[in-house]
Amino acid sequence: MLIKLTDHKKYVIFSYLTIGANILTGFILFPLILKNIGLAALGVFGLLFSTKSIIEIGIGWLSGSITKNLIKYKYLKADISTLSFIVNILYGLISFIIIFLYGYFLKEEYLLTFIYFGLFSLISFSIVPFYEILISELKQYQTAFFRFLQQFLFMILSIGIFFMMEVKSLSDIFLMLLISVGVVFIFVSTYFFRVIYIRFSIKNISKKMLNKLVLNDGIKYFFNGMSTILLLQIDVILIDYLYGTESAGIYLILWKIPNTIIMLGWRLSDPLQAIIAKNIQTKKEEMKVRFFSFEKKMLVLSFFLALGYGLLGKWVLEIWLGNENIPNLEYMYIIPAIVIAFSIMQRVYLSANYYTQGLETITKLQFIEIFFKVIFIVFTFQYFKELAPIVGWLFAFLFTMYFYKKNSLKVLN
Numbered sequence: 001m002l003i004k005l006t007d008h009k010k011y012v013i014f015s016y017l018t019i020g021a022n023i024l025t026g027f028i029l030f031p032l033i034l035k036n037i038g039l040a041a042l043g044v045f046g047l048l049f050s051t052k053s054i055i056e057i058g059i060g061w062l063s064g065s066i067t068k069n070l071i072k073y074k075y076l077k078a079d080i081s082t083l084s085f086i087v088n089i090l091y092g093l094i095s096f097i098i099i100f101l102y103g104y105f106l107k108e109e110y111l112l113t114f115i116y117f118g119l120f121s122l123i124s125f126s127i128v129p130f131y132e133i134l135i136s137e138l139k140q141y142q143t144a145f146f147r148f149l150q151q152f153l154f155m156i157l158s159i160g161i162f163f164m165m166e167v168k169s170l171s172d173i174f175l176m177l178l179i180s181v182g183v184v185f186i187f188v189s190t191y192f193f194r195v196i197y198i199r200f201s202i203k204n205i206s207k208k209m210l211n212k213l214v215l216n217d218g219i220k221y222f223f224n225g226m227s228t229i230l231l232l233q234i235d236v237i238l239i240d241y242l243y244g245t246e247s248a249g250i251y252l253i254l255w256k257i258p259n260t261i262i263m264l265g266w267r268l269s270d271p272l273q274a275i276i277a278k279n280i281q282t283k284k285e286e287m288k289v290r291f292f293s294f295e296k297k298m299l300v301l302s303f304f305l306a307l308g309y310g311l312l313g314k315w316v317l318e319i320w321l322g323n324e325n326i327p328n329l330e331y332m333y334i335i336p337a338i339v340i341a342f343s344i345m346q347r348v349y350l351s352a353n354y355y356t357q358g359l360e361t362i363t364k365l366q367f368i369e370i371f372f373k374v375i376f377i378v379f380t381f382q383y384f385k386e387l388a389p390i391v392g393w394l395f396a397f398l399f400t401m402y403f404y405k406k407n408s409l410k411v412l413n
Contacts, residue, residue, distance in 0.1 A: 014144035018151050019267070023260055025155040029173070030256065031321050032162050034249075039325075041170045043248030044110050047240045048099075048117045048174075050233040055098060055121065057226045059091045063128055064221060070136035077136075084129040092125030107245075116174040123181045130188045133196065146188055153180035220359055227366035232259075234370060235389040238377050250327045251386040257316060258336035258390075261305055265344035268298065272351040280411060288412045295348055302344040310337035329387050336390055342397040345404075352408035361407045365400045372396035 033042045066084050070077055096118035103114025131143040157176035161167055235255070240248035272294060280287050313333040317326050353359050376384065376392030384391050 010141035011144045014141060014148045018144065018148040019264075021148065021151040021155050025151065025158065026256065026260075027320065028155075028159050030253070031325070032159070032167075033170070033173070034321065034325050036162065036167050037170055039249040040245040041110075041249075042252055043236075043240055043245035043250075044107065044113065044170060045173070046236045046252040047245070047248055048114070050236040051099065051102065052095070052117070052121050052124075053229050053233045054237065055095050057222075057229050059088065059125070062087070062222075063132055066129075067132045067135050070132060077133075081129055081133055084132055085126075088125045088128045092122035095121040095125060110170060112171040113169075113174050116171060116178045120174070120178045120181050123178075123185050127181075127185055127188055130192055133192075137196070142191075146184055149187070150180050150184040153183060220363075224359055224363045224366075227363045227370065230370050231366050231373070234373060235377070238374065239381075239386065239389070242377065243381060247386055251389075253317070253321065253325070254327055254329065254332050254386060255336065255390065257313065257320075258309060258340050261309060261340050262343045265298075265302065265305065265340070266347040268301075269294075269344075269347040269351045272348075276352050276411070284412070291352060291408075291412060295345075298344060298348045302341040305344070306337040306341035309340060310334050313337070327386065329385055332387055335387060335394055339390055339394050339397070342394070342401060346397070346401065349404035349408040352411045358407045358411055361403070365403055365407075368400055369393055369396040 029045075030042065033045060063084075066080060070080050073080065099114050099118035099121060103111045103118075107114060127146075131146070134140070134143045154177050157180060158173050161172055161176055165172075167173070235251060236248050239251050272291070276287055276291065310333055313336070314326075350362050353362050372392040372395055373389045374392075376388045376395070380391065381388045
């Protein structure tokens, strides 16, 4: 069975709508939170989403393995999906407990916010098995729609609440997040019980199945996923823990736009991963030509994106947040601009390795970058302030970028 072209178009449309709604939500909420609740609240806002991303390391990698085996072993569908429901719901409960304890012991004044976010995390993990089943049935566009619906609802509710009442607490925003995921959970579960028959079974769950799901197909993607998420999220958590929520808020302000540019740049390279993996053995020369052509285009694009942010970043921030809310840090535009260029090219080289040989090397390189970030946050914060992790990432790239390219050339050659 092949995915219908119309279904694929729907998937692409809803995926990009989700990304767009996510970016738009952040850009609108940041100034609203700053103006109505304060810089510390903005720091907690970013801290919570970073915390959930790190918690997802423990199980996010497993979803790809489960989906792959749902497609491959149709006769074990009931057992594999049942196992997924059990694991995800239990992990959701663990996630809630971790987030609750974090708030109770370290952020008591934001405890209600942490409770709402913990419940959001629990429901989010509980929805994952539904999405795995849909993807295994080649209904990717429906998962994309449900994800868009959740992000759209949160955008409308979280922004709308500022115009309906006087928002003085971060918990009001996270209540809207909880309502959004709750509504989507009801929609998804209702759809399944009405349209898709789900049978639960554990009689065929064996040690062999668990080994295949966890060890054979999952372990290398677990470590790569861990390195990627830590690379992107360790900054906020460590800055908040060591230097306070206001410093975390300042970091979010100076890094929001560069991070958005990087994420959009990464999306351009992602489709190349499967294309190279599928054709590298039979169409090696064609893949080499295609990769080097793509590399040149992305190099030019990354240069102009970096140059654009270096020259216009201050102006964009002033329009977005107002001059009074912009931190005054030396090199706060030029250093992120250079990291934008490096990071976009990093993803280009990773695309040659993600589904082929060399992923372990990529993972090691990303852990080196994490190490640099942590070292700079801990030991150079007095010099670079909230810019410290970005400076650390830049120094790391000076060592790792050569090996990213060398690693990709191994696959191509």
